[in-house]
Amino acid sequence: MIEPAPSNRPLVLVADDDEDILTLVTFRLERAGCDVVKARSGDEALRVALEQVPDLAVLDVMMPGLDGYTVTRELRRAEPTSAMPIILLTARAQEADVARGLAAGADEYVRKPFDARDLRERVERLLRRSLAKPS
Amino acid sequence: MPRKPQRLTLRIAAYTGLVLLFAAGAILWFVNQRATAQAENQAVTRAQFIADALLRDELSASDFVRPATGQRRARLDELFQRAVHTEGMLRMNLIAPSGQITYSTSPALIGSRQPDDEMALQPVLRGNGVRNVGEIEQGRHRVKAFETYLPVQPAGEAPIGVFELYQDYDSQVTDQARKTLYPVAGFLALALFVLFAALVPILRRVTAAVEIRNEQLVEQAARLEQSLAFAQEAQMETESARHTLSEQNKRLVELDRLKDEFLSLVSHELRTPLTSIRGYLDLVLDEEAGTLNPEQRRFLNAVERNSGRLLRLVGDLLFVAQADAGRLTLERAKVDVAALAADCVEAARPFADQRAIDLQLTAVPVPALVGDRGRLAQVVDNLVSNALKFTPEGGHVEVRTSTIGDYVYLEVEDSGIGIPAAEQPRLFERFFRAASATEQAIPGTGLGLAIVKAIVEAHAGLIEVVSAPGKGTTFRVELPLREARSAEPEEVAA
Numbered sequence: 001m002i003e004p005a006p007s008n009r010p011l012v013l014v015a016d017d018d019e020d021i022l023t024l025v026t027f028r029l030e031r032a033g034c035d036v037v038k039a040r041s042g043d044e045a046l047r048v049a050l051e052q053v054p055d056l057a058v059l060d061v062m063m064p065g066l067d068g069y070t071v072t073r074e075l076r077r078a079e080p081t082s083a084m085p086i087i088l089l090t091a092r093a094q095e096a097d098v099a100r101g102l103a104a105g106a107d108e109y110v111r112k113p114f115d116a117r118d119l120r121e122r123v124e125r126l127l128r129r130s131l132a133k134p135s
Numbered sequence: 136m137p138r139k140p141q142r143l144t145l146r147i148a149a150y151t152g153l154v155l156l157f158a159a160g161a162i163l164w165f166v167n168q169r170a171t172a173q174a175e176n177q178a179v180t181r182a183q184f185i186a187d188a189l190l191r192d193e194l195s196a197s198d199f200v201r202p203a204t205g206q207r208r209a210r211l212d213e214l215f216q217r218a219v220h221t222e223g224m225l226r227m228n229l230i231a232p233s234g235q236i237t238y239s240t241s242p243a244l245i246g247s248r249q250p251d252d253e254m255a256l257q258p259v260l261r262g263n264g265v266r267n268v269g270e271i272e273q274g275r276h277r278v279k280a281f282e283t284y285l286p287v288q289p290a291g292e293a294p295i296g297v298f299e300l301y302q303d304y305d306s307q308v309t310d311q312a313r314k315t316l317y318p319v320a321g322f323l324a325l326a327l328f329v330l331f332a333a334l335v336p337i338l339r340r341v342t343a344a345v346e347i348r349n350e351q352l353v354e355q356a357a358r359l360e361q362s363l364a365f366a367q368e369a370q371m372e373t374e375s376a377r378h379t380l381s382e383q384n385k386r387l388v389e390l391d392r393l394k395d396e397f398l399s400l401v402s403h404e405l406r407t408p409l410t411s412i413r414g415y416l417d418l419v420l421d422e423e424a425g426t427l428n429p430e431q432r433r434f435l436n437a438v439e440r441n442s443g444r445l446l447r448l449v450g451d452l453l454f455v456a457q458a459d460a461g462r463l464t465l466e467r468a469k470v471d472v473a474a475l476a477a478d479c480v481e482a483a484r485p486f487a488d489q490r491a492i493d494l495q496l497t498a499v500p501v502p503a504l505v506g507d508r509g510r511l512a513q514v515v516d517n518l519v520s521n522a523l524k525f526t527p528e529g530g531h532v533e534v535r536t537s538t539i540g541d542y543v544y545l546e547v548e549d550s551g552i553g554i555p556a557a558e559q560p561r562l563f564e565r566f567f568r569a570a571s572a573t574e575q576a577i578p579g580t581g582l583g584l585a586i587v588k589a590i591v592e593a594h595a596g597l598i599e600v601v602s603a604p605g606k607g608t609t610f611r612v613e614l615p616l617r618e619a620r621s622a623e624p625e626e627v628a629a
Contacts, residue, residue, distance in 0.1 A: 020411040027418065062403055091406035096464070113410035113446060116417050 009035045010127050011052065015045035015071070016060040016089070021112075025058060025089070025119070032120045034127075042066030046074050053080045056127055058119075061090035061101065069104040076105040085126035089114060144335075144342045151334055155327050166319050167312060174311035175281065179266055181307070182283035182300040189218055190298060194287055199231040199296030202246040203238045211238050225273055225280055225301040229287075232260055232296060259284045259297045271301055279304040391460070398456050405449045412442050451582040455565055458589035465507035465593055472511065472543050472614065473498040473536045479515040480534050487523055493531035494523070501538040504616050510590045511614075517583040518547040518610050524577050525608070526551035538616075545612040553604040562600060563588040587612075 012034045016022040019040070026036045037052055039045035043065040049057055057075065061068035068088050075081040088101040091112040098109045108122050193214055203211050215227050219240045229238040234248050234256060255265045265284040270277045280301040286294035302308075416439050418424060420432070427435070457463050480496045487494035515534070522532040530550040537544045552571050554562065561567045566581040587610075591598045595615050602608035 018407055018411070021407070021414065024411060024414040024418070027423070028414075031423070091403040091410065112406050113413045116414070116421070 009033060010055040010131070011035045011037060012123065013037050013039060013045060013049050013052070013054040013057040013059075015039040015042065015057070015063065015068075017041060017063045018060070021060070028116050028119065029058075029123065032123065034123070042068065042071045046071050049075055049081055049084070050078055054084070055130065056085045056087070056123060058087045058089050058123070059106075061088055061092055061097070068106075069100060072101070072104040072106050083130065085130050087119075087122060087126070089119075143346055144339050147338050147342055148331075148335060151338065152331060155331060159323050159327055162323060163316065163320055167316050170312035170315035171308060173315065174308040175266065177311060178281050178302050178307050179264065179283055182285060182302065183264070185218055185224075185300060186285045186287070186298050189214060190287055194229070194296075196295045198229055199237055199287070201231075201237060202235070203229075208238065208245075215240050223303045223307040225271060225278065225303055227301070228299040230256065230284075230297040230299055232256065232294075237296070255282075255284045256297060259286050260294050262286050262288065262294060268304060281308055394456070394460070398453060401449070402453050406446075409442060409446050409449070413439070413446070416442065448580055448582075451580060451586060455582055455585055455589065458586070458593070463589060463593045465510060467505050468508055469503040470506045470508045470511055471501070471503050472545060473501050475508070475512055476515055476534050476536050476545060479512060479519055482516070483519045483523060486520075487532065490523065490526075491528045492523060492526055494519075495531065495533045497533060497535045499535075499537050501536050501543045502616055504543055504594075504614055506594050506614070507590075510593070514587050514590050514612065515545065515547075517587045518545075518612075521579075521583060522547050522549035522551065522608070522610075524579070525549060525572070530607075541616045543614045543616060545614070546609055548607065548609040550607040553606050553608055554600065554602040555604050559600055559602065563598070 010033075012029050014022060014025050014029065014036050015038075016025065017040055022038055022040065026038060029036050034056075037048055037054060039048050042059075042063045045057070045059060045063075046066060048054075049071075059068040059071055063071075066074070068090065072086050072088065075084060075086065085108075086106045087108040087110055088106040089110045089112060090097065090101070101109045107126055110119060110122065198207070198211070211229075215238075218224060219227055227240045228236050228244065228249075230249075231237050236244050236247055236249065239245050255267065259265050264286070267282040267284070269280055269282055271280045272278075281304045283300045283302070285298045285300070287296045287298050288294040416435060419427070420435055420439065454463075476498050477496055480494060484494055519532065519534060526532055526549045532547070532549045535544075535546040535548070537546075552575075554569055554571075558567075558569050562569075563584050564581075565585040567585075568579060568581040571577075572579060588598055591612055591614070597613045599611050599613075600608060601611070
């Protein structure tokens, strides 16, 4: 993959093991004005996030290898990504799952199937909040 | 039963008799001892009397120096023969202090020494009488003899020799003692017999009572044994039942785990493709992939509607399964049921208008209760949409809220087709659909009312239905303002 040219568009990491959903989320975020870097597993998501330090991460919970909760905890522990906004995107809809996600350190918890407008609004709000702070 | 007390009575009578006999034996033995001692004393007295009568003035010191011979012997024979031939007398001897027999009524003994005599001599020579029981030869028999050694002493002088007298023990002692003993024995026997005879009826009564008690105890023991056997059997059954239950429990726990896994899987596996379907559909409907003509949009809207239905069905299934597992979690907050009802009625109004149904709200303000706003809204939504679905065009649906005491009531009344009484009990079962709903092709999954009931019960409330075919249906939900009947802790975990 070719390294994207530096731009002032925010960089968002999208991690999902389902290729169709990955493409869909990527499309929506790019339309919303973000650059997207994709990951297809938890391990890859963690590696990419620590290498490229994106402005925000959208992580699926149920992924092969490390799951979304674990990746969230690891990112919170690592210094460069400790304050990075994280949105968990998952089909697991039980309240206990939401609580677990928030306890792991996620900022938002979005249930699948997601509403495109709702996701865009959440991403924009979190980016505004984190870019307003000097980082 | 009549034989056994008889045997027991006999046994106790025999024991009593034995005890009495033993006591009698002891008494007789004691009396015999005393009577014998008394008879021996009499024998001694008799000997003393004979000695005094015969000898006092007749014997001289010379009679105790050497064996009597000649004239003196003849004189002594004359003197003694009369006495020795009286009843009970066996033999008489005169013994010198040296131990030599100087005269005897048995001539063979004159001049001899009797070894056992010598031992008795010393105390006698000091003036004391000595008595002894032994045996002597009398003709061809040996005879039991009562021997008395008496000192021979002139008045005021020391003894000059010893007079020895043998009396027949049997006639002089034993027979005398028996004269005392026999009347005592007879009297004793009579007394004991009377006593025994008097005791027997008492014993009978006592043993009868004892026997009855005994039988009762035996019966009791038998009963106890039986109940013990029952108890043991019951315990064994309990044990085996416990084992079976524990096995079943293990299987159920395993099944529960499998169900959880299945639910998780269904939830994930169905939602993931639905996410893609609806996501890409939205892209197309948002015209991200080019402009749609009206016909394309109409067709894709049908796809969108049905994928939405599928998604709701997945959600409902998951919800019912969770409720079944008792893991329905509520996000509690203060909820104004009247406001909730108003919102739902407003949301449903377009659909009601479309079908020309008169949808009314009679919301009396009610106190706020603690509950899950989203879930309670689902209750009102489900009830209202049911009412609208089952009410023909031109009918009416009314939503009412009220409060009585500590309870808030929500009623949804329709003028619809109604529910036959036979179907009402099954109305809240999962996947149950009224026959009329199927016949008239009214859409639904049969989960709506099951969900309503689960939510109401999670709020410690009740739901009931009043309905008659052709006259409409009223659902009435009762929710407590204070959740005295519900358990709170499960929500804390969420």
